[in-house]
Amino acid sequence: MSALTGTTLLARLVLRRDRIRLAIWVLGTPLLGYALAGSVAGIYPDQETRQGYATTSASSLVARAFNGPIHGTDLGAVVVAETYVTLALIVALLSTFAVTRHTRQNEETGRAELLGANVVGRYAPLTAALLVIVGANTVAAVLLTVALAGAGLPLAGSVAAAAAIGGVGVAFTAIAAVTAQLSVTARGANALAAATVGLSFVLRAAGDVLGEQSADGTRVRSAWPSWISPLGWGNQVRAFDGERWWVLALPVALLLAGVALAYALAERRDQGAGLIAPRRGPATAAPRLLSPTGLAWRMQRGTLLGWAVGVAVLGLSMGVAADEFDDMIDANPAAAEAINAMGGGADLINAYLAAMLGLFALTIGAYVVQALLRVRGDEADGVLEAALATAVSRTRWLGTQVLAATLGAIALLLLAGVTTGLGYGIVTGDPLGQAVELGGAALLRLPALLVIAGVVTAIFGLLPRWSVALSWTALLVFLLLGQLGAVLELPQAALNVSPYTHVPAVPAVDPAALPLVVLAAVAAALLAVGVAAFRHRDVPS
Amino acid sequence: MPVISIGNLVKTFGAIRALDGLDLHVEQGEVHGFLGPNGSGKSTTIRILLGLLRRDSGDAQVLGADPWRDAVRLHRRLAYVPGDVSLWPNLTGGEAIDLLGQLRGGLDRRRRDELLHRFDLDPTRRCRTYSKGNRQKVAIVAAFSSPVELYVLDEPTSGLDPLMEAVFQDEVRRVKQAGATVLLSSHVLAEVEALCDRVSIIREGRTVESGTLTELRHLTRTAVTVETARPVTGLDALPGVHDVHEVDGRTHLEVEPAHLDELLGQLIRFGVRALTSTPPTLEQLFLRHYGDDPAATATGAAAVPASPGPATVGASDVDAQADAPRGGAR
Numbered sequence: 018m019s020a021l022t023g024t025t026l027l028a029r030l031v032l033r034r035d036r037i038r039l040a041i042w043v044l045g046t047p048l049l050g051y052a053l054a055g056s057v058a059g060i061y062p063d064q065e066t067r068q069g070y071a072t073t074s075a076s077s078l079v080a081r082a083f084n085g086p087i088h089g090t091d092l093g094a095v096v097v098a099e100t101y102v103t104l105a106l107i108v109a110l111l112s113t114f115a116v117t118r119h120t121r122q123n124e125e126t127g128r129a130e131l132l133g134a135n136v137v138g139r140y141a142p143l144t145a146a147l148l149v150i151v152g153a154n155t156v157a158a159v160l161l162t163v164a165l166a167g168a169g170l171p172l173a174g175s176v177a178a179a180a181a182i183g184g185v186g187v188a189f190t191a192i193a194a195v196t197a198q199l200s201v202t203a204r205g206a207n208a209l210a211a212a213t214v215g216l217s218f219v220l221r222a223a224g225d226v227l228g229e230q231s232a233d234g235t236r237v238r239s240a241w242p243s244w245i246s247p248l249g250w251g252n253q254v255r256a257f258d259g260e261r262w263w264v265l266a267l268p269v270a271l272l273l274a275g276v277a278l279a280y281a282l283a284e285r286r287d288q289g290a291g292l293i294a295p296r297r298g299p300a301t302a303a304p305r306l307l308s309p310t311g312l313a314w315r316m317q318r319g320t321l322l323g324w325a326v327g328v329a330v331l332g333l334s335m336g337v338a339a340d341e342f343d344d345m346i347d348a349n350p351a352a353a354e355a356i357n358a359m360g361g362g363a364d365l366i367n368a369y370l371a372a373m374l375g376l377f378a379l380t381i382g383a384y385v386v387q388a389l390l391r392v393r394g395d396e397a398d399g400v401l402e403a404a405l406a407t408a409v410s411r412t413r414w415l416g417t418q419v420l421a422a423t424l425g426a427i428a429l430l431l432l433a434g435v436t437t438g439l440g441y442g443i444v445t446g447d448p449l450g451q452a453v454e455l456g457g458a459a460l461l462r463l464p465a466l467l468v469i470a471g472v473v474t475a476i477f478g479l480l481p482r483w484s485v486a487l488s489w490t491a492l493l494v495f496l497l498l499g500q501l502g503a504v505l506e507l508p509q510a511a512l513n514v515s516p517y518t519h520v521p522a523v524p525a526v527d528p529a530a531l532p533l534v535v536l537a538a539v540a541a542a543l544l545a546v547g548v549a550a551f552r553h554r555d556v557p558s
Numbered sequence: 559m560p561v562i563s564i565g566n567l568v569k570t571f572g573a574i575r576a577l578d579g580l581d582l583h584v585e586q587g588e589v590h591g592f593l594g595p596n597g598s599g600k601s602t603t604i605r606i607l608l609g610l611l612r613r614d615s616g617d618a619q620v621l622g623a624d625p626w627r628d629a630v631r632l633h634r635r636l637a638y639v640p641g642d643v644s645l646w647p648n649l650t651g652g653e654a655i656d657l658l659g660q661l662r663g664g665l666d667r668r669r670r671d672e673l674l675h676r677f678d679l680d681p682t683r684r685c686r687t688y689s690k691g692n693r694q695k696v697a698i699v700a701a702f703s704s705p706v707e708l709y710v711l712d713e714p715t716s717g718l719d720p721l722m723e724a725v726f727q728d729e730v731r732r733v734k735q736a737g738a739t740v741l742l743s744s745h746v747l748a749e750v751e752a753l754c755d756r757v758s759i760i761r762e763g764r765t766v767e768s769g770t771l772t773e774l775r776h777l778t779r780t781a782v783t784v785e786t787a788r789p790v791t792g793l794d795a796l797p798g799v800h801d802v803h804e805v806d807g808r809t810h811l812e813v814e815p816a817h818l819d820e821l822l823g824q825l826i827r828f829g830v831r832a833l834t835s836t837p838p839t840l841e842q843l844f845l846r847h848y849g850d851d852p853a854a855t856a857t858g859a860a861a862v863p864a865s866p867g868p869a870t871v872g873a874s875d876v877d878a879q880a881d882a883p884r885g886g887a888r
Contacts, residue, residue, distance in 0.1 A: 300681040302656035399644035406638040407661035
């Protein structure tokens, strides 16, 4: 078929470009699965503890919303409940970004045009990307099966669980194939697909919360919204609890439908065009745009709005969930221990709230990294050159970006605290008081975020070409130290590397000024290093 | 006072020596052509002049100030059009022009609207939807809307159609009339010939030639074809005459302009029946400087590269001429 001419060659190009990313993905997910299965087996070694876990999980709406429905008391079922949502989200986002990278991004940069002028069929680029990405999901699933079975879980269940996670990847590959046809920009295509991931999460959470507990109390039968969520399908396979293999046909069917739709859309549109037509805009700039600050706000506002919606929804639901948290803790000593480690002891509700605010601070760290890396993006595509050739100093330019990211972080932190407080306050009858208290507590996390901003700025100043990779790695290291450091019993010196370690876990403990002042000082030093380095280096084209 | 004064400029990127002792002098009020093959260091020089890159050694002065230390102060007095324009994809063309102008310190709104009209640019479209030529127009309009002392233009017309090229040339003449200085890097030789008072040609990070086009022409040989009553002899002994050969009774040769007189004195003794003399075209002039083997030029070896056109032959002799006082032919 001539529309597919060149697919093999292009698939090899995809493999060549992504050989490192794919290797990390395909090997990393099984390794993560193996490690998590081992640690869960250590925490719930016998039938009695697992019975307790399953009963609590089935009755707790929080557990249903965030971990999905529990299916029985097999060790494998507990492993799935503890790991499925995380792994599925990772695989969904990896697949999404990979599809966009090899389809719409190529069109946006003009590479697709260069390729398309050769002996390459109309469908070949999309097909090549899909082959590789579906292939990566398949290989990762096979290796994950081996990892789970290797950790001592039953083989049939291991196959089902790994296939369920691979199926999520395949389903979102199909969705991304369609969004890549709709939006003109790679950023837009990714945003559409990521929004679909978010919507799937919410639908699945709703379906599982609305589901029924089985008579023996250790199982949840999800309601219909879970069935329209590709993230929910994996749970419905019921790995380790009388596997329902036919559910795995759903992601395959979605893949076929998605590919057919994507082909049809690709057939009807022009190269480089989307279905969402670009709008015209003003012929002259509004006065408020005409400064580095105005420009930074204009560039940030869309991203910030997206983050604000996500943070507010999450904050409200976490706050509302806090009230029923006590019931869950009673029967789940491991969770209590984990929350304690994150929140720092004291009253469990306050520990939970402190832990949630800590999670928000970590998540908003990703916003800070994303916002500041724009400077590097501008440098890489040459926009920075145009700006610095005007009468704007490098210090002012970079300072404006740091200021914009900081203001965004303050707004998001405040929003996270206030919405969590509102949610909790509505249940306990004191929305205003809780909103004020938790809003204040959330803002105490700001110095840690300033350190993140400092780290990114310093990397941008000293090693511009490595900015993207090193900045995200730094955030990931902080995340892992915070989430797994205590469980893995790492030495305090290692934990101290993360700025989050030093933030007092308010409201679980009393606020302390000294660590915050020290963090702010470290942040200031890092920022100074970054700005000085940027002032003294070349701005390569 | 020179507006741009560069002496012995060196810039390395790792092991690559992008600029290797470059010299460039641009006088107040002139349009200066900045020429050289791809990768010869033109854009690197311009980026140093804008304070985007830091020089390793050598002198560089722009409008009497240091382009690295005084970048911000200088940028109020100059406007820049990059060769490969990238813009903020989600701003409209009009917004990008206003933004760049304002960041530079303000623009002339009447000129801006007039230029938009002359360049036939729709300012309501998003920058991401512009073609290369239209992005180029955005940068040109933004630059020429600002009344500044120096315009630094790096291949500004790549991607423009001939009509727009003419508008661009009008604009360069207009700012020159107003007393501004223009540094114009270009591969469009017709544009260089039409606009530039002086040109500098660089190769591999070094200036190989600098002067007016007339001066440069004198450094390149004239091709002569002559038909005589009797066979010509003794031409090889004449100074400045090269590549003599006979085809169908006609003698073809090349002569350095300084020695044209002696050649004619010799030819006249054999009964000249027909004679054509072709001065070097601009293309030949540049091909000679762009295409030569630089090693041959440097060592003075009589290497003859296999490039087309008579102007490429015997480069070493002509380069020796470059050191002689200019304009000696007349």
